[in-house]
Amino acid sequence: MKNLILKNSAMVAGALLIGAASASAAEFKWASNTDPQTMDPHAVNSAPVLSFLNNVYEGLVRRNQGMSIEGSLAESWEPLQDDDGWRFNLRQGVTFQDGAAFTSEDVMFSYERASNEAADVRSWFAPVSEVRVVDDFTIDFITKAPNPLFPDSIANFMILDKGWAEANGAELPARDAENHATMNVNGTGAFKVASRDPGVKTVLVPNEGWWGEATHNITEATFTPIGNAATGLAALLSSEIDFIQPIPLQDVAQVESRDGFKVLEGEETRVIMFGFGHEHEELLYSSDVTGKNPFADARVRLAAAHAIDIASIDRVLFRGKIEGASQLVPAGISGYSEANSDRPAYDPDRAKALLAEAGYPEGFSFGLKCPNDRYINDEALCRAAASMFAAVGLNAELSTGPVRDYWPQLREDAFDMYLLGWSPGTFDMEHPIRFLMSTPNKEKKLGSWNFGGYSNARVDELLPGIQREVNPAARQAMVDEVVAITQEEVAYIPLYTQPLIWAAKDNVDLTQRADNFFMLRWVTVN
Amino acid sequence: MVYFILKRLIQSVFVMIAVAFLAFSLFRFVGDPITQMTGVETSIEDQERLREELGLNDPFVAQFVRFTGDMLQGDFGYSYRTRQPVGEMIATRVPATLELGIVALLISLVVGIPTGVFTALRPRGFATQTILLTTLVGVSIPTFVIGIMLIFLFGVQLGWLPTFGRGGTVQIGGWETSLFTIDGWRALILPAITLGVYQLTLTMRLVRAEMMEVLRSDYIRFGMARGVPMRSLYFRHALANTMVPVITIIGLQFGGVIAFSIVTESVFQWPGMGLLFLESIRFVDIPVMGVYLVVIAFFFVLVNLIVDLLYLAIDPRLRVKDTS
Numbered sequence: 103m104k105n106l107i108l109k110n111s112a113m114v115a116g117a118l119l120i121g122a123a124s125a126s127a128a129e130f131k132w133a134s135n136t137d138p139q140t141m142d143p144h145a146v147n148s149a150p151v152l153s154f155l156n157n158v159y160e161g162l163v164r165r166n167q168g169m170s171i172e173g174s175l176a177e178s179w180e181p182l183q184d185d186d187g188w189r190f191n192l193r194q195g196v197t198f199q200d201g202a203a204f205t206s207e208d209v210m211f212s213y214e215r216a217s218n219e220a221a222d223v224r225s226w227f228a229p230v231s232e233v234r235v236v237d238d239f240t241i242d243f244i245t246k247a248p249n250p251l252f253p254d255s256i257a258n259f260m261i262l263d264k265g266w267a268e269a270n271g272a273e274l275p276a277r278d279a280e281n282h283a284t285m286n287v288n289g290t291g292a293f294k295v296a297s298r299d300p301g302v303k304t305v306l307v308p309n310e311g312w313w314g315e316a317t318h319n320i321t322e323a324t325f326t327p328i329g330n331a332a333t334g335l336a337a338l339l340s341s342e343i344d345f346i347q348p349i350p351l352q353d354v355a356q357v358e359s360r361d362g363f364k365v366l367e368g369e370e371t372r373v374i375m376f377g378f379g380h381e382h383e384e385l386l387y388s389s390d391v392t393g394k395n396p397f398a399d400a401r402v403r404l405a406a407a408h409a410i411d412i413a414s415i416d417r418v419l420f421r422g423k424i425e426g427a428s429q430l431v432p433a434g435i436s437g438y439s440e441a442n443s444d445r446p447a448y449d450p451d452r453a454k455a456l457l458a459e460a461g462y463p464e465g466f467s468f469g470l471k472c473p474n475d476r477y478i479n480d481e482a483l484c485r486a487a488a489s490m491f492a493a494v495g496l497n498a499e500l501s502t503g504p505v506r507d508y509w510p511q512l513r514e515d516a517f518d519m520y521l522l523g524w525s526p527g528t529f530d531m532e533h534p535i536r537f538l539m540s541t542p543n544k545e546k547k548l549g550s551w552n553f554g555g556y557s558n559a560r561v562d563e564l565l566p567g568i569q570r571e572v573n574p575a576a577r578q579a580m581v582d583e584v585v586a587i588t589q590e591e592v593a594y595i596p597l598y599t600q601p602l603i604w605a606a607k608d609n610v611d612l613t614q615r616a617d618n619f620f621m622l623r624w625v626t627v628n
Numbered sequence: 629m630v631y632f633i634l635k636r637l638i639q640s641v642f643v644m645i646a647v648a649f650l651a652f653s654l655f656r657f658v659g660d661p662i663t664q665m666t667g668v669e670t671s672i673e674d675q676e677r678l679r680e681e682l683g684l685n686d687p688f689v690a691q692f693v694r695f696t697g698d699m700l701q702g703d704f705g706y707s708y709r710t711r712q713p714v715g716e717m718i719a720t721r722v723p724a725t726l727e728l729g730i731v732a733l734l735i736s737l738v739v740g741i742p743t744g745v746f747t748a749l750r751p752r753g754f755a756t757q758t759i760l761l762t763t764l765v766g767v768s769i770p771t772f773v774i775g776i777m778l779i780f781l782f783g784v785q786l787g788w789l790p791t792f793g794r795g796g797t798v799q800i801g802g803w804e805t806s807l808f809t810i811d812g813w814r815a816l817i818l819p820a821i822t823l824g825v826y827q828l829t830l831t832m833r834l835v836r837a838e839m840m841e842v843l844r845s846d847y848i849r850f851g852m853a854r855g856v857p858m859r860s861l862y863f864r865h866a867l868a869n870t871m872v873p874v875i876t877i878i879g880l881q882f883g884g885v886i887a888f889s890i891v892t893e894s895v896f897q898w899p900g901m902g903l904l905f906l907e908s909i910r911f912v913d914i915p916v917m918g919v920y921l922v923v924i925a926f927f928f929v930l931v932n933l934i935v936d937l938l939y940l941a942i943d944p945r946l947r948v949k950d951t952s
Contacts, residue, residue, distance in 0.1 A: 137907075139709045139710050140710060140711065146665070146666070146667065147666065147667025147668075147669055147670060148667050219674070219677065222665075222666050222667055222674075223667070223669075224674070225667075225669040225670060225671055226669070276711040277681070277711075278681075278706055279706050279711060279713070280710070280711040280712050280713070281711075284710070284712070300712065300717075301710075301899065301904065301907060302793075302899040303793075326897070327897075329894060329897065329903070329906065329907065329910075330894050330895055330897065332776050332779075332895075333792050333895055333896065333897050336776075336779045336780060336783055336784050336792070337791050337792050337897075340783045340784045340787060340790075340791050341787075342790060342791060342792070504659065504910075506658065506659030506660065506663070506910065506911070506912050507657075507658070507659040507660070509660065509663040510660040510663060527668070527669055537669075544671075544672055547671045547673070550672050551668065
């Protein structure tokens with residue numbers, strides 16, 4: 103993947119061409135491994151929920167097929183002149199699915215609802231100090247500091263109708279008990295929910311009153327969650343469903359070998375990496391090193407990076423579907439540092455030399471923690487990495503577990519080294535800098551996923567500038583500096599970008615967006 | 629009789645409380661519900677507040693007492709994952725599991741009893757040996773493998789039957805059933821066979837063993853000597869006596885069928901209680917897990933009770949004892 107955006111736009115062009123050629127209407131059935139747990143767009147900040155609800159609700163802005171921002175309920179937006187913040191000029195003549203008109207009051211209401219304590223998405227509004235309704239179709243979001251990224255960061259902020267929410271007692275996202283918005287939907291989007299049986303089946307039908315022009319040919323779309331991967335594959339191969347996301351890597355050959363089906367491959371924006379217990383005083387799971395933490399030494403961390411043979415991992419575990427990563431976002435994401443695009447080469451001799459230089463000529467043992475149900479092939483990857491580490495003298499004691507138990511362990515610092523995958527929610531380099539590279543600080547809400555406590559004063563100093571800087575060149579210079587520092591200090595070992603593997607019937611055309619979201623309005627069934 | 633049933637029901641309450649206690653003491657090791665409920669961007673502060681709101685910081689005993697207290701008052705709480713009332717969530721999933729379990733049980737009885745009798749009457753025949761060997765293979769393969777094999781054979785290769793879900797369902801007085809549509813039956817066949825295979829083998833072997841035992845007993849020999857027709861001897865005298873222990877075991881097994889339908893439900897994406905339970909484990913949805921386990925415990929108690937009552941109906945000797 104040289105350039106994510108380029109590749110995706112090529113796909114977009116293809117999809118549009120095919121879309122234009124066909125016109126016949128069709129029913130569409132699809133499956134995924136997780137049911138959206140609620141129909142409330144502010145209750146849970148998780149991909150299955152936001153991906154699904156983006157078909158029904160809409161935000162002020164939205165992401166197009168190539169992941170860049172375009173107008174949705176806002177036709178245009180510009181930075182404010184007198185204040186820090188943004189003005190959104192709203193689309194006129196839009197109605198909610200129940201017929202109510204969309205105005206700035208609904209945006210104001212949705213902002214208050216989504217930034218409330220009861221909302222899981224409230225972190226999106228941390229930079230906002232105030233929201234002002236200017237008129238029926240103009241609204242200002244005032245930010246505490248200049249925030250060039252703000253419009254990008256609210257692409258999944260979906261707008262509810264104020265009247266509908268108030269009439270049904272859904273002023274706030276459900277906290278204890280369910281409320282009307284947990285099961286019922288009233289958006290402005292291209293589809294509406296015809297029926298829902300949680301965990302079993304959800305049926306969508308096109309919204310006739312949608313303001314946009316429909317490019318799909320779906321008359322009815324049925325979603326079924328299928329948790330078991332083999333069952334999902336069987337459902338596709340028996341033609342009971344038209345499309346499934348995702349399928350396991352080992353099933354790719356099975357799908358490709360059959361007539362009438364195809365595998366869709368892309369790169370997710372998720373980078374898989376190893377992290378270290380930087381701030382630990384000593385190794386917790388070592389049988390031969392006590393009283394000190396070898397990973398506190400950058401040479402040891404670099405040795406670990408040189409021990410990894412990404413090409414072999416790609417060939418053996420991923421069937422040639424991954425691309426090595428040099429930093430915490432893949433190429434094509436804004437802020438990607440072109441100046442620092444080399445990753446440490448596979449060089450076991452260098453690794454051994456570095457270990458000797460750091461005072462561990464015989465190597466040492468340590469504990470490696472990995473999830474076994476979170477990322478594609480996560481457990482197999484860690485096994486492979488452990489044997490690569492062992493080849494240079496780093497004897498990893500691997501322990502794996504389900505993700506529901508994995509995060510709590512990382513939070514409790516129960517690791518020497520760990521595996522993590524990160525997808526930048528804002529699709530900008532600032533996101534991993536804020537969450538993974540900043541010194542953990544609860545008050546400032548920084549470094550909340552920096553489990554190892556990596557800390558560099560210069561990185562902390564640069565972050566506010568990166569968040570505020572409007573000039574792209576000046577901003578990139580700061581980002582480049584952060585990437586250079588964290589590469590030199592080997593804050594993490596970025597491994598590769600996780601592949602995205604979906605499967606569909608041959609007659610289905612759809613867009614595979616890099617954030618793993620599936621948009622029904624880009625589907626055509628031929 | 630009424631006293632007997634009442635006593636059992638009161639005992640069941642204690643069983644359920646014990647199960648709830650065991651379950652609760654294990655939940656701490658399942659994982660952290662908060663990280664499963666919130667997104668990656670949620671601040672630690674907000675996570676802590678949610679943890680406090682849900683009472684997850686309370687000591688284990690306090691959480692357990694609150695759970696049982698609410699349950700005894702009929703308040704099953706709300707799911708962490710979906711926010712829906714747990715009682716309702718489980719209630720809507722009960723029909724799917726019960727129908728699957730009952731059909732699986734029927735299959736195992738309708739096939740298992742006749743083959744059991746047959747193999748007992750011709751213990752050395754070629755057909756008997758074949759049946760015994762086949763069922764041995766059937767019972768040795770794990771349920772999910774049988775399920776997947778059936779799906780790929782009948783669903784994917786032959787395309788005769790659906791691979792997942794319940795097919796067409798209809799509502800009858802709040803009970804969502806798939807027993808009244810062709811589609812529903814088509815969807816039910818494979819999971820019911822998958823779930824019933826183990827039961828079937830067990831029934832067959834049990835009937836065979838008991839039948840052979842009974843056939844050796846004195847009263848059958850006397851009957852033979854007296855010239856009682858063989859048909860009447862086999863099916864009226866021998867089989868009836870065979871059924872007493874068989875009913876006990878099968879009945880007790882039925883509780884297991886309901887409880888262990890989890891695997892079958894997962895393989896066939898069958899929207900029953902088991903599937904709900906699996907999803908709940910994945911999301912550390914403690915209220916749903918707790919209520920599910922208590923409900924399953926209640927099923928076991930109920931099945932035991934029914935077995936005892938059936939006993940009274942089948943075996944006249946017990947009735948005499950009861951009245952004396």
